[in-house]
Amino acid sequence: MNSDVYTRKIWWKIAIIFFGTIIGLASLLYTESFLGELRNEEERKIKLWAQAVEEVFFAEDDSNLSFFTQIIQDNTTIPVILTDNEGNIIAHRNLSAPESNPEKYLLRKLDEFKTSGQVLENQFADGQTNYLYYKGSNLLTKLRLYPLILLAVIGIYMLISYMAFSNARRSEQNKVWTGMAKETAHQIGTPLSALMGWISYLKEQNPKEIAFGEMEKDIDRLTEITDRFSKIGSQPELGDLSLDQTISQTADYLSTRLGKKISLITKLGIESNVQHNGQLISWVLENMIKNAADALEGEGEISIRKETAVTEVHLFISDNGKGIPANDQRKIFQPGFTTKSRGWGLGLSLAKRIIEDYHQGKVVLIESGTQVGTTFKITLSKA
Numbered sequence: 001m002n003s004d005v006y007t008r009k010i011w012w013k014i015a016i017i018f019f020g021t022i023i024g025l026a027s028l029l030y031t032e033s034f035l036g037e038l039r040n041e042e043e044r045k046i047k048l049w050a051q052a053v054e055e056v057f058f059a060e061d062d063s064n065l066s067f068f069t070q071i072i073q074d075n076t077t078i079p080v081i082l083t084d085n086e087g088n089i090i091a092h093r094n095l096s097a098p099e100s101n102p103e104k105y106l107l108r109k110l111d112e113f114k115t116s117g118q119v120l121e122n123q124f125a126d127g128q129t130n131y132l133y134y135k136g137s138n139l140l141t142k143l144r145l146y147p148l149i150l151l152a153v154i155g156i157y158m159l160i161s162y163m164a165f166s167n168a169r170r171s172e173q174n175k176v177w178t179g180m181a182k183e184t185a186h187q188i189g190t191p192l193s194a195l196m197g198w199i200s201y202l203k204e205q206n207p208k209e210i211a212f213g214e215m216e217k218d219i220d221r222l223t224e225i226t227d228r229f230s231k232i233g234s235q236p237e238l239g240d241l242s243l244d245q246t247i248s249q250t251a252d253y254l255s256t257r258l259g260k261k262i263s264l265i266t267k268l269g270i271e272s273n274v275q276h277n278g279q280l281i282s283w284v285l286e287n288m289i290k291n292a293a294d295a296l297e298g299e300g301e302i303s304i305r306k307e308t309a310v311t312e313v314h315l316f317i318s319d320n321g322k323g324i325p326a327n328d329q330r331k332i333f334q335p336g337f338t339t340k341s342r343g344w345g346l347g348l349s350l351a352k353r354i355i356e357d358y359h360q361g362k363v364v365l366i367e368s369g370t371q372v373g374t375t376f377k378i379t380l381s382k383a
Helices: 002-057 066-074 102-116 138-205 211-232 243-255 278-296 347-358
Strands: 080-083 089-093 118-123 129-134 239-242 262-267 273-276 300-308 312-319 362-369 373-381
Touching: 002 118, 002 129, 002 138, 080 102, 089 102, 102 118, 102 129, 138 211, 211 278, 239 243, 243 262, 243 273, 243 278, 243 300, 243 312, 262 278, 273 278, 273 373, 278 300, 278 312, 278 347, 278 373, 347 362
Parallel strands: 262 300
Antiparallel strands: 080 089, 080 129, 118 129, 239 273, 300 312, 312 373, 362 373
16 A cells, blocks of 8 residues: 555656646747747848848939838848848848947858858849848847746746755654654653563562563663654764674674574674764664565575775675565655555664764665665764
């Protein structure tokens, strides 16, 4: 069921991205179609402008040129350059040539129009040929950029909104975590205190009873679990402690509880001190080792290997079990995700929170498969 929840979340994200892409492409296609109509209209105006220039140049002295002059003057948006068949500039329009050395500016613009603009060829009655070079108007350029800018603004807004929503959701999840942890510690602590009192009373009544020793061990274990939950519900204290000692104590406790055919091996090397909370790191290791034991299905090997770098310490927790399915590997740290029929799906999520939020470290899945087993890597800063 948990898998179905995360699968639906993934499909929702895919659907949103898909429809967003469709809307973006539709906007671009519509805008391009609209721009095509504007370009055709500009080309019609340019041809009309060129004809007006031709009429003015070759008109008789007593001709009425007011209409053609008006056509020439009405072009206030489209930059144009008119040249003869030898490339000499005859006229130009809508170009802001500087007062100093305008010829150089116009020649540079002419080269630019020849490269990226368009050209119309006019053949006059006397056999001469003029060329009219032009580019799209500033309005056309702005309209071409408008949908891209609009999509970028919408995309940035959606990204910021998503990040804000994710942060708010994460903050709410943190409150749920801390509230649940505090309440759990409180609920366990009340009967635990009573149990400790009853064991003390029974020991006084039957001082030779051996079972009380084992019961006290279980009580101590429950006390440690309660203390862990109380630390999750508040900011835990970190100390300059031996990481090797924390690992060894955890391994010693679990080695006799994993099963006769499961071996737990530690390779620690040079002793390292790390700023950490021993109870919480022990909890992380327990979760990972128990998950590894479940993957082994009663027989196999689990190893804890430590590597020391200049500023960091790396722990590798490996097993030679069946591995994690490839389509589940990205979900394993999500709260509530589990492949076990009786699991809560909180172990690895809790481990990630302890390592990354409380110890400013990193926990990642290195590899997993049927042939190689599973390896997790935990990185902690050295003291």
